Amino acid sequence: MRKIVLLSLIGAVLTGCSAPVSPPAETSVPETAVHTDAPVQSEQPKISLDGLSTKAVGWGFVRKKGSAPEVPLWQQETLARFGAYYLGDTSQKEIYLTFDEGYENGYTEKILDTLKEANVPAAFFVTGPYLEGERELIERMINEGHILGNHTLHHPNLAESGDETIREELDGLSEKCRALYGIDMKYVRPPEGAYSERSLAVTQSLGYTTVLWSHAYKDWDVNYQAGAENAVKQVTPYFHNGEILLLHAVSKDNAAALGDIISSAREQGYEFKSLDELKK
Template identity: 30%
Template sequence: MKLNLRIPLLAALLGAAAYVGYKLAEDPGNQLWGRTVVAGPADQREVALTFDDGPNPPYTDSILDVLRDEHVRATFFVVGRAVAANPATVRRIVREGHALGNHTWDHPHMLVLSRAAMRVQLHRTDDAIFAAAGVRTKLMRPPFGARDFAVIDEAKAEGYQVVMWSVPLPKDWEMPGDATIASRVVDNVGDGSIIVLHDGNRGLHCGRPPLPAPHECDRSQDVAATRRIVETLRSRGFRFVTIPQLLADSARDAARHTVARSTR
């Protein structure tokens, strides 16, 4: 009897260990696997809006309309296959002053990829972005936020800065309503926060047959939530920056602190 219990107990322990490991791989803040960008300067009233998984017309365009009306610049972590399908939207993102990030070619779980396969995911997307808009980005965000030492090391070897986030994901993909999405975000924002919303769904080709279920592509709640978030945070005195601006402000901040320390 005792012996028979050992196996399920061992299995449960292994399962628990795997679960903890997996949670750590997706936890946006942990620096266990290598340094990532999680937030900006903690003493500046600025916040970065980021949009993942597009471009996904017409929702990406609607978000761009909101951002233009509000004079806000954001960062779009685009999926390569969606870039190739919607190059005009990528050109508009760049033309209107927003930043781009690489969110891989087809949104795989990078933990299960070989180093060579990771490289292909990054290169194909980089080429698609360049073909669409004539620019390259050195920012990347792993799909699902899932990363380990190999993912971060490979991204860095390719010259990328890995960008995570600090505001817990508002689960906008569950479509809880734009007011709920917005309150989940603004209730958790502080100085230097990085926010994640979704203008697409894993880079699915939503405009082309065979069409996936409608809700899989519908990001109208993110469009409305974006307006609410911008209005609320602006009324609280926040300024909106792209990730490159946020990084520049962080670097300036660090330099200032270093100077302050060395002249003390």
């Protein structure tokens, strides 16, 4: 089980919606990152925010075909410390499919159709405008067994936000979700993949689990869509055990390619799992 955050590396950076932020200046990053098992998390004591760094850290990595990315130990330890995930059980051929939903671009219905036909669970990380403005799609996600994840009310950089702002962004969205749909949000994906020690700790103290990702590609740019075949090539060679796959639902290519992506994964022996099945 890995609970890891990955350093932004020059040449092949992957982030959610924007470029990652630099790592803490005081941290020494080894030339060669080592991909090791992070410690299994135990019950967390009451969280103290005293002395925690507010230095922004970005989430990005160099992709590796057929295996999880390598990461510096200091990032592994930071994520594990605050109960966050980027990867599932690497001893199992399992994939956790997640989508970020900042706004609706007309493709989520097709994505849901494909998931239903293939009987695949997914998590949809939504923002405030999406939660309130796309009622029919949200209700369908819930009714078809998918997870609604918290992508904040207004999509701010949480690493640059104060404690109260983080609370307002996360709890504000969760309260709206409870009022509108009668369900609780358990998982948070920080916008842009940006975090600090303190933002992770505040998120955990509010009762949420941070979920990042172990594979993504530049799919969020609606002006750069290279076709379904390209989407398949960007995803399928990089399947790995315990993968948390991030796709953006605004992508026309993703919607068209999703069925082939699912079929390819299953042909390679992978099963699709819900985030609720992550080992805690």
